[in-house]
Amino acid sequence: MMSHTTPPRADIQRASPPMGAGLGLKPEYYRDVLDVPGNDLWVEVHPENYMTDGGPRLAWLTAIRDRRLLSLHGVGLSLAGDEAVDAAHLARWKTLVDRFEPELISEHVAWSVKDGIYYADLLPTPATKLAADYLCANIDRMQSALGRKILIENPSLYIDLKGDMSEPEFLTDICKRTGCGLLLDVNNVFVTANNIGRDAKGYIDAIPANLIGEVHLAGHRPDPILGQALLIDSHDEAINEDVWALYDYLIARVGPKPTLIERDSNLPPFKELLAETKRAQAKLTQSEGMELANG
Template identity: 55%
Template sequence: MTTTLTAGLGLKPQHFDQALRCDAPGIWYEVHPENYLVAGGPRLAWLEAVRARHPLSLHGVSLSLAAAQGPDPQRLRALAELVRRVQPALVSEHLAWSTWRGRYYPDLLPVPRTRATLDCIAANIGRLQDALGRRIAIENPSHYVSLPHTWGETDFLAELARRSGCGLLVDINNAHVSAHNLGDDAGAWLDALPAGAIMEVHLAGHRPDAGGQLLVDSHDSAVAPAVWALFRRLCDRIGPVPTLIERDGDIPPFAELLREREQAHAILLSDGKGIRALRPRAIPPGADRVLRETA
């Protein structure tokens, strides 16, 4: 099984057999754990078959870590059981909320970056890391409107990582989309991130909205040239980190995704600094953790 990770792919059901047989150096696969929170059956058996040959990453979409209420304890227990079962190389979630008064919504919604939301999110991340017994990575969201923030985004992410001990999953497409929509500089945004906190990178495609004014983080097209350029810029500054190609709509054949993955793999190897082996990590000792009640 591969032990050093370079570029990976989001694992889709129609590609299971090809993904299982693929022997590309450094390849790994990401899945949404919500699709595998079951006690048994063919879906989980197939995931374990892939895990026997390739490293996995679990990328959550439903814990709603930016919500005022803490993560659902039952969902935390189910996720912890899946983590114990498949031993993923990385576990990650979004800096967003998707629950309100017991209801789940289909969007990953942003929040104003204030001291109160920082306290809430850091505490929720702490609950998640305690449940899993490992460090997780948090993904930056896409932005479409300006909210009443009191923190700049990179400062907020850096402080969140410092306080909770989490790492960062840097979605470069999200950064590009947000910069376009809000009139910011994506390159300067990337330059301001704390290099030591970055655990993973995501690359994906986007499209313009119907009015042609906004970019939408659609994950239904190839990675855009501007996003590749930002990826090279980040790698030049911090060195290579495990990088995922995301595709969730208009899914092409596996061979086409693999070619895009090879482009990311080549960039990661091009600076001669070597690739970080991504392994399960404990919560770092001495992190300035937020006091919280045990869920």
């Protein structure tokens, strides 16, 4: 196995401005996001939607980025594949990172590409030693190509795969070996705990706080056939109250972390998403206050 260096953790969040609550940016909200007063609201986009030669999306992102901190959150690099990530896709990533200089960069602990076919979903990986080696090699490729540390996001699971270790052990091992950090998706923790009978709070307790560079909050919905027994990470609903409660539990343990509200379809009026962002921001502000009070 190749050697991995462990750089200082401050590398993960590139610029020093603090990031509170942010919003997943969709074309339907470009004007609304640009017009939100102040520049505390940060935004995250899927870089795949901006890998075009030109056009209005890139122009909007340029205008919004001028006023707001930015995170690029990939969905198509296939880090957990059993083959090297696609060099052409990585080159497109590099073009965007050079152009927009995002504060945060992340991808998923999942795969979607094999033998040149893109399977348009975030496919799971077993938590095995071999799978960890594949992931580490691809994370190294991504971090080397971009010249940046990345965050990796814990998955939503619909099936329980045999493995050599627990998921927190698997993720922590990969972070230590590659120097990357974690994007902890609280909805994914909740959905997976529900789907495969895992303890959500125990999972959060097992994640080292210093590895977490970003948090995601999103909505889910029950499977149309199996109902509550199988929750789908659909990003098409408001954030569930149980997920908000788990978020409270997380920040009470790890302190305030940049937190993103994700909504990818069944898009509501902008003010509803902004209200969710403000709710997260209020919790972060309260958590900061408690940290200060406790020294």
